[in-house]
Amino acid sequence: MLTKRVKTAVIKNAAIHDKDNGSASVQVALLSRKIEELTAHLKKNQKDFHSRRGLLQMVADRRSHLRYLEKNNKRQYSSIIKKLGLKK
Secondary structure, X not given: OOXXXXXXXXXXXXOOOOOOOOOHHHHXXXXXXXXXXXHHHHHHOOOOHHHHHHHHHHHHHHHHHHHXXXXXXXXXXXXXXXXXXXXX
């Protein structure tokens, strides 16, 4: 689970404007951070199948947000891919 400080830092890094906290790019950044933390957890706890299911749901959700961005705003899509280090 992300702490409030980490979450605000991720939002500030991915936000388009000052009061942006729900755009697709911010959601992709938050999901990416949660995915990183959950992946580290699953490396230690290999039999935690409930968390594995949650991880797969987050990955699918991030993928759908990225598809939306790619279709509607190519510039924002490419910038968030570069910021997060994601590959297509």
